[in-house]
Amino acid sequence: MREITENYIDGQFCPSTGTENAPLFNPATEEQIGNVRLSAGRDVDTAVAAAKRAFPAFSNTSPGDRVLMLRRLAAAAADNADAIRKAIQEEYGAPAPFVDFTANHAGNAFLDMAAVLETYARTRNIGTTEVEMRPVGVAGAITPWNANVGFICSKLAVAVAAGTSIVIKPSEMSAMQTQVLAEALHGAGLPSGVFNIVNGSGADAGSALAAHPDIGKISFTGSTTTGQAVYRAAAATMKRVTLELGGKGAQIVLDDADLDVVVPNLLANGFINSGQACIAGTRILVPFRLLAEVEARLAAGLAEWPVGPAFDTASRIGPMVSRKQWDQVQSYIALGRIEGARVLVGGEGRPDGIERGWFVRPTLFTDVSNSMRIAREEIFGPVLSIIPYRDEEDAIRIANDTDYGLQNYVLGTNSDRLRRVARRLESGRVVINGAAHNPLAPFGGTKQSGVGREYGVFGLEAFLEPRALLI
Ligand code: NAD
Numbered sequence: 001m002r003e004i005t006e007n008y009i010d011g012q013f014c015p016s017t018g019t020e021n022a023p024l025f026n027p028a029t030e031e032q033i034g035n036v037r038l039s040a041g042r043d044v045d046t047a048v049a050a051a052k053r054a055f056p057a058f059s060n061t062s063p064g065d066r067v068l069m070l071r072r073l074a075a076a077a078a079d080n081a082d083a084i085r086k087a088i089q090e091e092y093g094a095p096a097p098f099v100d101f102t103a104n105h106a107g108n109a110f111l112d113m114a115a116v117l118e119t120y121a122r123t124r125n126i127g128t129t130e131v132e133m134r135p136v137g138v139a140g141a142i143t144p145w146n147a148n149v150g151f152i153c154s155k156l157a158v159a160v161a162a163g164t165s166i167v168i169k170p171s172e173m174s175a176m177q178t179q180v181l182a183e184a185l186h187g188a189g190l191p192s193g194v195f196n197i198v199n200g201s202g203a204d205a206g207s208a209l210a211a212h213p214d215i216g217k218i219s220f221t222g223s224t225t226t227g228q229a230v231y232r233a234a235a236a237t238m239k240r241v242t243l244e245l246g247g248k249g250a251q252i253v254l255d256d257a258d259l260d261v262v263v264p265n266l267l268a269n270g271f272i273n274s275g276q277a278c279i280a281g282t283r284i285l286v287p288f289r290l291l292a293e294v295e296a297r298l299a300a301g302l303a304e305w306p307v308g309p310a311f312d313t314a315s316r317i318g319p320m321v322s323r324k325q326w327d328q329v330q331s332y333i334a335l336g337r338i339e340g341a342r343v344l345v346g347g348e349g350r351p352d353g354i355e356r357g358w359f360v361r362p363t364l365f366t367d368v369s370n371s372m373r374i375a376r377e378e379i380f381g382p383v384l385s386i387i388p389y390r391d392e393e394d395a396i397r398i399a400n401d402t403d404y405g406l407q408n409y410v411l412g413t414n415s416d417r418l419r420r421v422a423r424r425l426e427s428g429r430v431v432i433n434g435a436a437h438n439p440l441a442p443f444g445g446t447k448q449s450g451v452g453r454e455y456g457v458f459g460l461e462a463f464l465e466p467r468a469l470l471i
Contacts (some may be wrong), residue, residue: 001033011192054193137216247406254412329381405446
């Protein structure tokens with residue numbers, strides 16, 4: 001049993017003053033593997049005070065110095081990639097490809113920001129006015145369990161690049177991963193107080209950070225409901241916010257699509273991170289003419305998506321993170337039947353042969369209407385809905401008929417048509433034909449998927465504000 005009782009404040013590990021613990025589990029076995037001490041608002045105050053003390057000197061360091069700090073952070077993460085990988089596997093249970101991506105992303109997030117900072121023009125002239133982009137103030141960051149390590153690193157990277165000190169409240173369900181990462185990043189030797197990590201619940205530590213009067217900027221990643229609470233809390237002191245929230249992405253299969261190529265792509269986009277991904281393409285939009293064939297091919301394609309524990313390298317779908325998440329996925333599968341959708345493959349319960357662990361059966365629903373709750377709400381598991389459409393206009397209408405707008409997908413063969421359809425989708429990102437991840441492209445959503453963008457120069461500018469000198 002691992003007992004995590006400390007925060008990282010002012011350059012050192014120090015005991016939390018909280019009195020409550022939260023249990024930590026291995027989702028593949030359901031065994032409790034540790035506890036994390038939940039910090040009180042007092043710890044948030046201490047961390048914010050440390051960040052505030054560090055801010056004046058840090059915000060006046062040169063970009064060149066901060067590029068060097070980012071490189072040291074990258075090296076510290078890379079040197080500890082194996083320990084990070086192991087902690088993600090044990091505490092989160094994600095299959096190997098996601099774990100590898102996350103462990104590598106941890107280091108790369110710092111290098112990507114270093115590259116942005118190296119070429120970023122911080123001042124520009126408008127007539128005789130000099131405009132300088134200045135750090136926005138002490139930052140606060142809040143991360144979700146489904147990508148805790150990745151978001152700690154990307155939010156810390158942008159804060160360092162911008163010259164803002166930061167207090168991070170990670171997901172309380174990911175404390176073992178946070179601990180391994182914090183120990184690694186401590187080794188980078190940043191000035192004390194530049195980054196601080198406070199473990200705690202959302203209701204206490206998270207809301208204290210979102211409301212803290214000395215925080216100038218909140219970068220939040222999590223559910224839309226929590227994002228709304230953070231937005232309200234931030235308004236009281238006019239904090240700048242970046243909110244990265246939920247999604248219900250569509251994957252539009254155009255009628256000229258090569259199904260040999262497209263069908264594996266549809267499953268990969270839908271089952272990202274065992275379906276526990278904001279960017280998952282969970283609504284598969286198929287022309288009526290191709291419906292029967294796509295259904296058959298998707299059902300057959302599930303054979304390529306074995307469910308199992310992280311240590312089994314053949315697994316491509318791991319367990320749900322918690323009992324609560326397992327229950328939620330089960331209830332949505334039951335709801336889909338009640339709403340009149342047809343289970344093509346999968347259904348309630350665990351996959352055959354698996355007795356323990358929060359594993360679910362990858363499930364494909366067909367005969368789904370976009371008005372059903374399974375097509376409108378974030379299920380956050382490997383459950384996909386197939387929705388038929390009449391023509392291109394109908395596909396675009398269905399794709400846009402959602403409260404969310406994070407990431408959509410378009411798949412087909414005619415590149416002009418792919419771009420034409422993609423340009424009409426209401427989302428922060430559209431992926432055409434399984435295009436590769438670009439870590440410098442802006443990341444974020446429209447509508448209830450959030451406010452603002454992360455990554456690359458757009459992410460950096462979200463931590464800066466212009467100051468005009470009228471000369
Ligand atoms: P969550 O909203 O339950 O929790 C996210 C974080 O907010 C946690 O650290 C939690 O402790 C904290 N929190 C909870 N209540 C709070 C409050 N009142 N004030 C301040 N902080 C509070 O989300 P989750 O279940 O951890 O993560 C899954 C969700 O995150 C999904 O909806 C997913 O789509 C979303 N997500 C979005 C992105 C993106 O980039 N758009 C990426 C990953 C996950």
